[in-house]
Amino acid sequence: MNAETPISLEQRKDKLQGLGCSRKRVEDARFTQGKGNYVDDIKLPGMLFGDFVRSPIGHGRIKSINKEAALAVPGVKAVLTADDLRPLGLHWMPTLAGDVQAVLADEKVLFQNQEVAFVVAEDRYAAADGVELVEVEYEDLPPLVDPFKAMEEGAPTLREDIADKTEGAHGPRRHPNHIFTWEAGDQAATEQALAGAEVVAEEMVSYQRVHPCPLETCGCVASMDKINGKLTIWGTFQAPHAVRTVASLITKIPEHNIRIISPDIGGGFGNKVGVYPGYICSAVASIVLGVPVKWIEDRMENLSTTAFARDYHMTGRIAATRDGRITGLWCHVLADHGAFDACADPTKFPAGFFNICTGSYDIPTAYVAVDGVYTNKAPGGVAYRCSFRVTEASYFIERMVDVLARKLDMDPAEIRLKNFIRKEQFPYTSALGWEYDSGDYETAMDKALKTVDYQGLRAEQKAAREAFQRGETRKLMGVGVAFFTEIVGAGPVKNCDILGLGMFDSCEIRIHPTGSAIARLGTISQGQGHATTFAQILASEIGIPAEDITLEEGDTDTAPYGLGTYGSRSTPVAGAATAMAGRKIRAKAQMIAAYLLEVHDGDLEWEVDRFQVKGNPERHKTMKEIAFAAYNQAIPGLEPGLEAVSYYDPPNMTYPFGAYVCVVDIDVDTGVTEIRRFYALDDCGTRINPMIIEGQVHGGLTEALAIAMGQEITYDEDGNVHGGSLMDFFLPTAVETPTWETDWTETPSPHHPIGAKGVGESPNVGGVSAFSNAVNDAFAHLGLTHTQMPHDHWRVWQTAQRLGLTGQPAAAE
């Protein structure tokens, strides 16, 4: 039986391509040859194309809609308005945050580019021609774009549909434009700590409205098969199962008659978590017309309607002793949610996990309150490459700690080291209620500071400032230090659900008779390389080479139920489910091996790819042999076959962390900030595939660069959206992007089956603070404590000007 060529243990391990190796990606063959299958690549017989008529104004009443001219365009098949959806009860839809959103504007428009009518035509050209000819008459209403004015007396009431509701999904509302107030921590104790503190630093830290802007926009193809009553929707869905359940609840189509398929997804970053009017309209159009209907948004529609992120205005007070020990943290957030509360957060967390805002520090008492308000802006509030509101929280605390350091005249690294949660304090319960699983912050920080020669950088900065003083240079050097703790892997069903669906995840494995396998998960990759990495987890668990394991996601008819991919939850939750399902396979395999080897189960031990008799490794059965036996032997007491499924409800979140250092040189005459160096140390627990981890860090840092240095979606006082195309919305090219230095420590999660924590979002969370801290640091010696992002040329120049640095002669040195 054991006739294979003897190979060494190491060779057998290598063959598996399991945990810890930089396995090349299996996805790449199709992508590098242009054979990916994204939603806009789908072409079905008879397929029509839908396109939206959108509101040109930010706030108004619809007086009339005339479809006639549009319907006369050759190729136009239908024009849907709210009045057409009303009989079906689909003119409004529930949002993930417990609010409702107009699918097509119902009497009122509440933000510029809001969906008003849906034109369905033979192709996208005819649809666009039809859109041009739908005549809509509006009555202008005063737009409300400043969240700080939303709850003023006399502010225009935006949401007339709920104007008199005093109770919202998250408690009482005290103004027609108020959505919720959410609190965490001990207000009285925190205010007491502030009152009695030796030092209190205050700052208003705004995190501007941005957008995840994946390179592929959102879209879908809906196809109603009238004969068997089944609705299939291919679309850009980060959570296909949740979409199926929601679709069933709102359309009343039984859930088994809905099939949601996420094909290849061209990046998500949170943009593709939500349910958008385009999906509903396409489905309705397909049901009504009996043919498939495709809807693909263009980039301007994407940036101005489907999802936004941040728009958090955070007022903080941080208390400390004179020698820099933090004693309390107080925070109030004004959250601009736009026209509908469509934030993608677990139900019980209307401000996401913002209460992770005590960060990496042992802060004895803290309090946070968040007020959500409506404005005439696009809805959204998604987690743009971060767990729910964690980037906002991390940015807030990392800025506040720097502000405090300035006030105390302490070094930013020193104050962090002084306040870190110590290694021996884990598991650590924060003042705002989270239980951090594991960490070793000092080691990470020390490694970072040493690697970049932090002392040397500070000495260089001192010399550069002196040279600037002497007029020898017009550049200022800044060093940004940031340390972050993420909270990812949502999450335990006891407190995490979306619309009542517990946030577990799943994996189902079938081992084939010849020893290869297929695994299906409830998540969906959008570039993270799940087909590569989850096969690695399994390879290590079940001893089948990764290359012999097919991984499938995204088809609700075949994949087990899961809550999808966002908030860095795939590895912490579905990755755990994968390991656990693998262990179930192994448990059965052990019984089969025992039968084959005629020993007791307990006499066997697992080694890489086989069970062997303890003390007699010559007597063994490989997984391949066991797989075959599972299908051809009648084993007493055992069912044939070798399959397992695991639904994993994580006992806790995971808490990845990292230390980032950014060095910038700022030209005070032009406001141009050059990123001289960026060092990122990440600790994401057990490392599954270092190559992929490094790639994730590069990408996340580049998104952080974009946010910190330029991204912004603004509205003028007339309610017009700005920053809605890639001319204005900053996506850095290879020229603006620096070369990244990456590093790591490895502190496994104690509660995750393989100790992994997740990494995709960490660099965005930590990166934004590091860039911003560096820019602020460049001016710190002149008394600057904080400037708002984005740190684009003109804002940086204004800072320099405010500090008196921009006397005229401005030639380059």
Add this chain to the structure above:
Amino acid sequence: MSKMHVKMTVNGSQVEGLAEPRTLLIHFLREQLGLTGPHIGCDTSHCGACTVDLDGKSVKSCTLFVAQANGAEVTTIEGLAAADGSLHPLQEAFREHHGLQCGFCTPGMITRAYRLLQENPTPSDEEIRFGMSGNLCRCTGYQNIVKAIRAAAAEMAAGKEAAE
């Protein structure tokens, strides 16, 4: 406005079809010819996901009417592999050096890099970054793309040397 008869050479084959003159080249390639490798990312000629090679130049096919491309020679990502199916060194290098994640920018990225290496077979990293600056990627941070192009350039130079 009537449709026009369009003829061009795409990936070495003669193709023809009827199309409205306003049809964007990207739509003609994707929808009429079924070449769905090049993608639409921005609609405003900023992202480069729609990059194809047209008469020996890199162009953005979302900002070009099919009428303008009538009679042209077009190469898309689907035409880069050799006739025997072996991949172009750039396709190999992008995989080897993890130069892609979601894959959406990749066809445009590789097609642009293909032309860049024709224009400059031995680019420095800075020249690669400048030469690729018409292509946006949201996933990789470009570092591994630069690495992949550098590696492919070396591979192609070695191949050329071996052939000589």
Add this chain to the structure above:
Amino acid sequence: MIPGAFDYHRPRTLDEAISLLASLGEESRVVAGGHSLIPMMKLRMAVPEHLIDLREVAELRGIAVEGGQITIGAMTTQQEVIGSEELASACPILREAALQIADPQIRSLGTLGGNVANGDPGNDMPAVMQALDAAFVLRGPEGEREVVARAFYEGPFTTALGEGEVLAAIRIAAPAAGHGWAYEKQKRKIGDYATAAAAVLLELEGGTCRKASVALTNVGDTPLHAADAEAALVGSSLDAAAVEAAAAAARAIAEPAEDGRGPRAFRVHLTGVMVARAIEAAKRRAG
């Protein structure tokens, strides 16, 4: 973003193009590289009924440098401008500026003629042409005429180009041997229009500036020829005071819009910085 429908024409000669323009009337537009027009059409801010594509009009192509006179066909692409060694040696500011326009793909189709004739204040070449005191050869039903770049631009997207006229070529008197040049452009990122930019050409004689040209991009409704800035330089040793005087003169005429590139005050300030830096760079290069 789908353009409206149009009929397409591809003339083989300039005369044919001009007679098409005349016969098809005001709803017709010529298209060169298309990188200004097509985005406008996709936004339906331009909806021509007829598009006259100049791509096969051979007489609109080509670069000639003869006896100190440079002639560049309007259909010459930015990539061809960059690639021309002849131009790089006779008039290096053209390559320097072209490399700062958009990105490689756009430069491979975008033409010099389109860039200067379209009247977009964000385009880079108009200011360069003003600094070079170039002349535009315009051909229309009435024949050919020349308009100098400094008199060509009337307002945003409004130029001296008459109805039915086509820009045929650009004529530039080659700057003197040993001149200094620079095009300094600040932008938010590759592919963006200038926040502010300045084109400068200098001739020095024994350390004294004998001739200076200064023009500005995207800080007004049109490119701006900064005559006062030139006056501040001529006769000086290009010392700090002269440079600052030129920068101040440039700031004085800058009237930039306030947009995502920054408020007006910043862009006015930056105009001065770009001018000063362009002068410094040109001075270093002047032989």
